[in-house]
Amino acid sequence: MDHESGLVxxxxxxxxxxxxxxxxxxxMIVVLYLLSRLARPALAGTDCRRIVVFGRAGxxxxxxYLTLLYSVTYFGLxxxxxxxxxxxxxxxxxxxxxxxxxxxxAARRPLTDDAVEVDPQEMRLVKTYFAVLLSLAFxxxxxxxxxxxxxxxxxxxxxxxxxxxxxxxxxxxxxxxxCPKNQLAADPQPxxxxxKTTRTAGCGCVGVGVLFATLLGFIYVLIGQSVPKTYSTxxxxxxAPDPTANLGGELDGFDSPYIGHTGSWDGxxxxxxxxxxxxxxxxxxxxxxxxxxxxxxxxALEPDGPVDLSDEIxxxxxxxxxxxxxxxxxxxxxxxxAPVVGGNAGGPPAWAGxxxxxxxxxxxxxxxxxxxxxxxxxxxxxxxxxxxxxxxxSYGVRAWELDNEPDAYRTHWKDQAxxxxxxxxxxxxxIKAADPEAVTMAPGxxxxxxxxxxxxxxxxxxxxxxxxAFKQNGKPYSIGPSVDVVSFHNYEGLDTFLSGQDMTVxxxxxxxxxxxxxxxxxxxxxxxxxxxEYWHTEGNFDFVGALSKERRAAWRFQFFTRAFAAGIRKVxxxxxxPLEQIAVKNYIxxxxxxxxMLPATDQIAMIQGKAVAFQHLGGDVSNAGQVWVVWAExxxxxxxVEIPVVGDHVEVVGVDGHRETRQVLQGRVRLxxxxxxxxxxxxxxxxxxxxxxx
Numbered sequence: 001m002d003h004e005s006g007l008v009x010x011x012x013x014x015x016x017x018x019x020x021x022x023x024x025x026x027x028m029i030v031v032l033y034l035l036s037r038l039a040r041p042a043l044a045g046t047d048c049r050r051i052v053v054f055g056r057a058g059x060x061x062x063x064x065y066l067t068l069l070y071s072v073t074y075f076g077l078x079x080x081x082x083x084x085x086x087x088x089x090x091x092x093x094x095x096x097x098x099x100x101x102x103x104x105x106a107a108r109r110p111l112t113d114d115a116v117e118v119d120p121q122e123m124r125l126v127k128t129y130f131a132v133l134l135s136l137a138f139x140x141x142x143x144x145x146x147x148x149x150x151x152x153x154x155x156x157x158x159x160x161x162x163x164x165x166x167x168x169x170x171x172x173x174x175x176x177x178x179c180p181k182n183q184l185a186a187d188p189q190p191x192x193x194x195x196k197t198t199r200t201a202g203c204g205c206v207g208v209g210v211l212f213a214t215l216l217g218f219i220y221v222l223i224g225q226s227v228p229k230t231y232s233t234x235x236x237x238x239x240a241p242d243p244t245a246n247l248g249g250e251l252d253g254f255d256s257p258y259i260g261h262t263g264s265w266d267g268x269x270x271x272x273x274x275x276x277x278x279x280x281x282x283x284x285x286x287x288x289x290x291x292x293x294x295x296x297x298x299x300a301l302e303p304d305g306p307v308d309l310s311d312e313i314x315x316x317x318x319x320x321x322x323x324x325x326x327x328x329x330x331x332x333x334x335x336x337x338a339p340v341v342g343g344n345a346g347g348p349p350a351w352a353g354x355x356x357x358x359x360x361x362x363x364x365x366x367x368x369x370x371x372x373x374x375x376x377x378x379x380x381x382x383x384x385x386x387x388x389x390x391x392x393x394s395y396g397v398r399a400w401e402l403d404n405e406p407d408a409y410r411t412h413w414k415d416q417a418x419x420x421x422x423x424x425x426x427x428x429x430x431i432k433a434a435d436p437e438a439v440t441m442a443p444g445x446x447x448x449x450x451x452x453x454x455x456x457x458x459x460x461x462x463x464x465x466x467x468x469a470f471k472q473n474g475k476p477y478s479i480g481p482s483v484d485v486v487s488f489h490n491y492e493g494l495d496t497f498l499s500g501q502d503m504t505v506x507x508x509x510x511x512x513x514x515x516x517x518x519x520x521x522x523x524x525x526x527x528x529x530x531x532x533e534y535w536h537t538e539g540n541f542d543f544v545g546a547l548s549k550e551r552r553a554a555w556r557f558q559f560f561t562r563a564f565a566a567g568i569r570k571v572x573x574x575x576x577x578p579l580e581q582i583a584v585k586n587y588i589x590x591x592x593x594x595x596x597m598l599p600a601t602d603q604i605a606m607i608q609g610k611a612v613a614f615q616h617l618g619g620d621v622s623n624a625g626q627v628w629v630v631w632a633e634x635x636x637x638x639x640x641v642e643i644p645v646v647g648d649h650v651e652v653v654g655v656d657g658h659r660e661t662r663q664v665l666q667g668r669v670r671l672x673x674x675x676x677x678x679x680x681x682x683x684x685x686x687x688x689x690x691x692x693x694x
Contacts, residue, residue, distance in 0.1 A: 025134060063099060226497035227547070227634070227678045228504050231562060231612075233599050238532055238567025240595035247484075247533070248398050249437035251381065253290030253333050257564070257595075258588055260284035260292040260332065261538060261574040267297030267345055269319035277323055285330045287581050288588040289573060292327055293537075295404065296320060296338035297345035298352075298371055305351050306367060309378060317378075321385055328395045335537065336379065336397045337444065339372050339427065342411040343404040355467040360403070360411055361419035363469070368423060373430030376400070380435035400431055401487055401537060402442045407454040409446065417457035418466030421477035424458075428482040441485035444537055447495045447508040452515055459519040461526045478526040480519060485533040485569075488512045492559065493542035505559060506566045509534055535570040536563060545577070547679065553583040553655045554631075554681035560587055561614050561629045561682070564597035583655040590653055590684050591616060591627055604630070609639030611673055631682035632673040639673040643685060651686040 241255075248254035263280040264272040271277055277294075284292050301307065301316050309317065327334050341348050342360035353363030362368050378384045381396030406413040406420050413420040420443070428440040443458065445451050457465035461476035488508055495503035513534060521527045541547050541555050556576070563571045573584050600615040610633040618626050632639040650669050653659050662669050662685075674681060 226493050226542070228492060228496050228502035229634075230502050231504055231558075232506065233562070234506050234510060234566045237565060238534070238569075240567075241532075241569060246437075248333075248439060249381065249393075251333060251395070251398055253331060254398065256290035256333075256592065257570045258289050258291065258584070259335055259535070259537065259570050259572045260287070260289040261572045262292075263575070265293075265295050265344075267295055267300040267340060268316040269294065269321070269323035278326055281326055281330050281332060283576075283581065284332060284573075287573065287576065287584045288592075289584075290331065290333060291335055291570075292330075292332040293335050293337065293572075294320075294323055294327075295340050295344075296336060296375060298339045298341055298368060299345050299347065299349045302371060303349050305349075306370065307374070309374065309384070324379060324385060324397070325389060328389070328391065333399070334379075334397050335399045335401060336375070337401040337404055337537075338375050339368060339402070340404055341368065341423070342406060342413060343409045345404075345411070347411040355419060355469040356416065358411070359416055359467070360406065360413045361416045361423070361467055361470070365419075365422060365426065369426035369430045372400075372402075372427035373434055376431040376434035376438060380438065383434070396435075398435065398437060399439045399485075400427075400441065401444050402427055402440060402483075404444055404538075405446045405489060406443055407445045408448060408450055414450075414454070415465075416467050416470070417454050418461075418464055418477055419470050421458050421461070421479045421482075422466075422470065422475075424479045425477050425482045439484045439533075440482065441487040441533075441535060441537075442479050442483045444487045444489060445512070447488065447490045447499070447503055447511070449499065452511060455512065455515045456519065459515065459523065459526075461523040476523075476526070478519075478523050480516065480523070480528040481526055483531075485535050486512060486516055486531050487535045487537045489538040490536060491539040491541065491543050492555075493547060494544075495539075497542070505536060505539075505563050505568070505571075509536070509563075509566055509568055533569050534567070536568055537570075537572055538574060539572060540574040540576070549577050549579045550681075551676065551679035552577060553579040554676070554679045556580050556583045557587055557629065557655050557682040557684070558631065558679070560591075560594070561597060564594045565599060565614055579656070582657045586653050586655070586657050587684070590686055593618075594627075597629075600628070603644065605642040605668070607640040607642060607670070609633070609673070609675065610636045611639040611641045613641070613643065626686075626688050628685035628687065629682050630671060630673060630685065632675040632680040634680055635675075635677045637675040639675065640670065641673065642668045642670045645669050645685070645687045647687065653684040653686065655681045655683075 260280075262283055263277060264275070265277075266272055266274065269277070271280070281292055301314075301320070307314055307317070313321070324334060341362065347358075347360055348354060348362035348364075348368065351364075352367055355361040355363055376383070376397075379397040380386070381391070381398060382393040383396055386392065386396050402424050403413075403420070407417075408414060424440075424442050431438045431440055443455065445455065457463060458479045461478035464471050464474070464476060490503070490505045490508040492504055495508065513531075516531050520530060541552055541559075545552070547555065556573075560571060576584055594616055596618075597614055597616050600613045601611070603615070604611065604613045612631055612633060614629045616627040616629075628643055628645075630641060630643065644667055645664055646667070648664050650662050650664060651659060652662055652671070662671075669685065671683065671685070673683070
């Protein structure tokens with residue numbers, strides 16, 4: 001029990017609680033019992049070399065087992081439970097080098113032919129230690145959140161990590177003296193052609209793996225450096241929304257501008273590999289969000305043909321029902337990305353055919369429109385599910401995003417922009433026939449260089465920019481008149497890395513907006529009024545977490561503020577880490593309705609350094625910003641500013657949730673802003689009598 005004091009808290013803190021630990025122990029004990037039954041011949045003898053000597057077959061089997069274990073379970077892990085991408089890459093490189101070293105190690109017999117006797121009490125002692133360890137871990141798991149438990153864990157690693165290295169070196173040295181190389185090579189084991197081929201192939205695979213990991217690490221570092229250098233404000237932002245507007249039919253929380261987008265999806269109500277979405281929903285509620293996200297794959301919900309929901313409900317639809325029920329219990333509106341044909345859905349179901357091989361446009365386009373109407377009828381407020389759950393018209397899906405990144409992502413509508421316009425037109429008609437107050441949105445496109453030409457083709461009805469089958473039909477379509485909301489995606493860091501220019505959310509928004517405004521009246525018969533609703537529906541900073549957690553938390557404040565100042569109506573909160581969740585929660589609490597958000601750098605006094613300022617005006621304060629958002633300019637050092645306020649005090653809120661009250665002197669408050677080379681942390685200055693959100 002040399003380091004059991006370290007193992008006990010390690011097991012306890014990673015147990016997930018006493019009940020989860022018991023469940024895991026039951027499975028483990030059953031497995032150990034079965035293995036012990038299989039190992040009875042070896043355990044019964046006095047010569048236990050068969051147990052302690054790890055042969056080639058066992059080594060290969062272990063490698064295969066670990067590869068399958070980590071590759072299968074990795075995608076089921078929660079994003080916030082993962083270490084940084086750099087740590088993951090370094091771990092991969094470490095294991096690859098370890099495997100290569102073991103594989104290259106010279107073959108030799110580890111023991112003599114003499115039997116090695118083991119005292120039977122040794123096994124009883126092992127079982128006793130094992131039972132004590134698990135019993136103590138179970139007891140300690142009840143207080144797993146106590147920080148003091150970290151002390152023995154840190155001591156354990158601090159002691160055994162260097163000691164293990166020293167003991168290993170000593171063992172190598174002693175084995176070299178006890179058995180010199182000339183003796184090891186005296187009776188070399190002949191290498192067969194199969195063994196040589198296997199070793200060469202293994203070394204090649206490990207080498208390729210190391211090179212691949214190195215390349216990924218290099219790309220990771222580059223992405224981490226790809227922080228936009230300039231954040232230009234928009235010259236003609238969209239005016240603040242009319243508070244009397246009735247978008248969404250006055251569903252509770254529909255007007256919230258923050259959309260949750262957490263975890264993974266299987267296209268039928270769950271996460272990847274059938275995992276539950278409940279923890280993701282709870283995380284979104286904890287941040288104060290009123291929206292969540294779900295996608296519905298046509299191929300997953302109607303794999304074998306159109307489904308008759310008046311008969312027995314298929315399992316996939318029941319799973320989607322369960323997600324909606326869980327979201328309703330948490331008072332979360334659902335942005336339903338549906339129908340999803342391409343992207344991760346892989347294209348239309350086989351029975352629907354394809355107009356072109358490998359692309360998204362189905363041969364049976366009307367069947368796709370029928371599927372959209374079927375979804376709307378079941379999940380709308382007052383629809384089939386709402387009636388079954390007795391929600392009435394108070395809850396249901398009213399926001400529909402039609403497919404995912406149709407311009408380029410995986411199975412796509414590339415060179416089928418007009419086919420996509422046909423889909424949007426027909427699906428929107430069917431959705432609104434079921435729910436006249438439904439909000440349809442498109443295209444949910446990425447911010448790459450291919451966006452503008454593809455989007456123009458989807459708006460240009462007269463151009464017939466579609467598949468051969470579409471052109472043969474000859475009927476024009478445009479997405480312009482059919483969508484209520486223009487949706488777009490943007491990952492500021494990743495898109496900056498891929499495009500080679502500062503691709504901020506404002507620039508991505510302006511690209512999409514310019515195209516829609518340029519085509520308002522260019523296609524005869526397909527004119528539409530100027531779009532006012534632009535929603536950012538996917539994207540965090542860089543997708544892979546290359547930017548540090550602290551900087552990503554600071555980025556959330558900056559990103560929200562810049563997006564709202566441009567007039568973007570809703571922004572997505574995608575896969576926020578714990579520190580980001582704290583930042584999001586505080587921002588939402590202080591600014592539940594952030595419009596209008598106005599640039600205000602010219603209204604603050606720069607005492608030292610450079611800073612950026614925005615102010616939110618509202619309520620009964622007419623001569624000062626009710627909420628200021630202020631941060632130092634990146635790579636310019638710390639800053640000191642004074643901002644004009646009313647009253648005798650203000651509340652200052654940081655991205656980490658820290659709050660303090662500052663006294664006002666002569667109508668101004670002085671603030672010290674911490675600088676950062678990449679992403680300075682903003683602060684919120686609450687200038688209200690209540691000091692709370694609206």
